[in-house]
Amino acid sequence: MTPTEHAPHARDRAHAHGHGHAHGHGPAAPVSAHLRKVIAAVLIPFAAAVFTGLVVLWPDGTPPHEHSGLGLDQQRESGRVVRIQETDCGQPGGGSGQRSPRGRPGGGTPQGPCEKTDIEVTSGKDEGRVFTELVQPGASRRYSVGQRVVLAYAPKAPENLQYSVTDVDRKLPMALLAGVFALAVVAIGRLRGVFALVALVISFGVLTLFILPAILQGSSPLLVAVVGGSAIMLIALYLCHGLNARTSVAVLGTTVSLLLIGLLGALFTDWAHLTGDTDDQTGLVHGLFPQIEIRGLLLAGIIIGSLGVLDDVTVTQTSAVWELKDADPHTSWRKLYASAMRIGRDHIASVVNTLVMAYAGAALPLLLLFSIADSGVGTVATSEIVAEEIVRTLVGSIGLVASVPVTTALAALVVSADRHNAKKGKTAKGKGKGKGAARARGVPAQSRARHGGRRRRAG
Numbered sequence: 001m002t003p004t005e006h007a008p009h010a011r012d013r014a015h016a017h018g019h020g021h022a023h024g025h026g027p028a029a030p031v032s033a034h035l036r037k038v039i040a041a042v043l044i045p046f047a048a049a050v051f052t053g054l055v056v057l058w059p060d061g062t063p064p065h066e067h068s069g070l071g072l073d074q075q076r077e078s079g080r081v082v083r084i085q086e087t088d089c090g091q092p093g094g095g096s097g098q099r100s101p102r103g104r105p106g107g108g109t110p111q112g113p114c115e116k117t118d119i120e121v122t123s124g125k126d127e128g129r130v131f132t133e134l135v136q137p138g139a140s141r142r143y144s145v146g147q148r149v150v151l152a153y154a155p156k157a158p159e160n161l162q163y164s165v166t167d168v169d170r171k172l173p174m175a176l177l178a179g180v181f182a183l184a185v186v187a188i189g190r191l192r193g194v195f196a197l198v199a200l201v202i203s204f205g206v207l208t209l210f211i212l213p214a215i216l217q218g219s220s221p222l223l224v225a226v227v228g229g230s231a232i233m234l235i236a237l238y239l240c241h242g243l244n245a246r247t248s249v250a251v252l253g254t255t256v257s258l259l260l261i262g263l264l265g266a267l268f269t270d271w272a273h274l275t276g277d278t279d280d281q282t283g284l285v286h287g288l289f290p291q292i293e294i295r296g297l298l299l300a301g302i303i304i305g306s307l308g309v310l311d312d313v314t315v316t317q318t319s320a321v322w323e324l325k326d327a328d329p330h331t332s333w334r335k336l337y338a339s340a341m342r343i344g345r346d347h348i349a350s351v352v353n354t355l356v357m358a359y360a361g362a363a364l365p366l367l368l369l370f371s372i373a374d375s376g377v378g379t380v381a382t383s384e385i386v387a388e389e390i391v392r393t394l395v396g397s398i399g400l401v402a403s404v405p406v407t408t409a410l411a412a413l414v415v416s417a418d419r420h421n422a423k424k425g426k427t428a429k430g431k432g433k434g435k436g437a438a439r440a441r442g443v444p445a446q447s448r449a450r451h452g453g454r455r456r457r458a459g
Contacts, residue, residue: 035414039248046255047234053227059213074152079165081147082130083118089136112137119149121163131163141168192240199236206232207304215300218291222262225300229258229307237311246318249414253314253407258303261399265302268391269295278385298388306396313351313400314407317344321411333416337408344404352397359393 089112115135121127135142143149148169154162185193211228215221233254241247269276276298277283285292321340325331331339360367363386370380380386 035417036245039245039414043248043251046230050227050230050234053223054210054231057214057219057224057227058210059217059219061213074166075155076166077121077126077151077153077163078123078169079119079149079151079163080122081117081143081145081149082120084143084145085116086113087116087134089114089134115143117143119151119163119165121151124153126163129163131160133165195240199239202235202239203232206235211300211304215292215297216289218289221293221296221300222266222303225303226258226262229303230255233258233307233311237315241315245414246322246411247315249411250311250314250318250407252410253318253403254307254310256406257310257314257399257403258307260402261306261395262299262303264395264398265299265391268395269298272387272391274298274384274388274391276388278388298392302392302395305392306399309351309355309396309400310403313347313403316347317404317407318411320344321408321415325415333412336416337412340408340412341405344408348401348404351400355397355400356393359389363389 114137117133117135118130119133121129121131148171149165150167150169151163152166154164182197185197187193189196206228210231211224214224214228234251237247237251237254241250268274274295276294276296282294282297285297317340320343321336324336324339366385367380370383370386381390
């Protein structure tokens with residue numbers, strides 16, 4: 001083969017390689033103007049409704065209240081451990097201001113010496129004041145000199161009992177871990193990772209500035225969760241994946257799945273007589289703000305907890321359908337749906353297991369208590385505190401499973417009905433037939449054109 005005859009083939013191969021590379025790493029293929037109008041006709045009213053809900057329900061801030069001194073509702077100050085001395089646990093108190101932090105339950109005489117810990121208050125009106133805590137040998141938390149701690153301040157208590165250690169200061173390790181996470185996301189995700197971090201910050205802002213204060217002001221927790229979750233979904237998906245038809249289909253699939261989760265959650269929490277008041281913190285919130293609907297709070301938690309995993313599933317399925325259509329533009333809707341569902345079934349198996357294990361891991365201490373009490377599986381599963389987690393897990397999992405066929409069907413319908421892709425498929429098919437006919441006769445198309453011209457000139 002001469003260099004002249006080789007050139008067309010080289011150009012064909014280069015074009016094919018560049019075409020495949022563009023689809024693998026470039027933006028989503030555009031869709032027709034007609035299809036964009038159809039998607040906009042659905043999503044624009046939805047986005048407008050979400051924005052209206054944000055405006056109507058937007059709170060004036062967290063309602064003020066006096067600290068009750070219970071649980072997390074305490075006035076906090078900072079402190080620092082300045083001295084630790086070993087002392088005999090049986091010896092009478094070593095002076096005023098001594099407190100004994102909570103140790104391990106189980107009774108019995110403590111084995112080994114106690115630690116007399118002097119702690120200095122480093123914030124607030126009593127900055128510089130020193131008080132003493134007696135750490136028992138069986139206590140789960142130990143201190144070291146110089147360690148930063150979090151103090152609870154009870155102004156109405158006797159002076160020697162006003163301050164106590166409630167926690168340790170974890171700002172440095174938590175900030176360092178957050179920095180490592182951000183670096184990993186940006187290093188691997190690059191610009192897409194930066195957008196993901198921005199979306200995460202905005203999502204946290206919606207949660208802390210809208211969802212939580214609105215619930216505390218007495219708005220319906222379910223309605224607030226639907227509006228706030230929808231706002232988070234729109235912002236996160238479009239910011240991370242771009243304003244295009246592919247992302248819009250993922251938004252539609254996520255919305256349908258969230259609606260299903262909300263309906264199932266409302267049905268089964270009512271049918272199973274779940275109150276949502278299963279721990280001390282929930283009871284404290286209800287005691288401080290009686291206007292909050294606790295069952296609605298449970299439903300709100302189910303919806304918000306399912307949102308992040310739903311986004312992952314719907315985006316993955318939509319991208320799979322788009323890539324399959326791009327690889328074979330003239331494939332039928334049924335074949336496209338079946339191919340994408342094979343990918344989705346693998347995703348279902350992994351995601352459902354991940355969600356169940358996440359809930360089981362969070363409830364592990366509770367499950368251990370039931371195991372220690374030698375309670376039967378039926379007794380454990382039907383107790384309200386465990387049944388609440390089971391309903392939360394199963395309702396969320398049903399929504400995740402349903403999101404796969406729903407999103408796949410929507411994506412397959414959109415790309416199959418797209419006039420732009422249909423024309424591209426016909427064009428590619430026609431070019432393929434022309435090139436195939438030329439190659440079937442063993443003569444390159446350009447060479448045949450030259451020989452034909454010579455025969456016409458000779459005639």
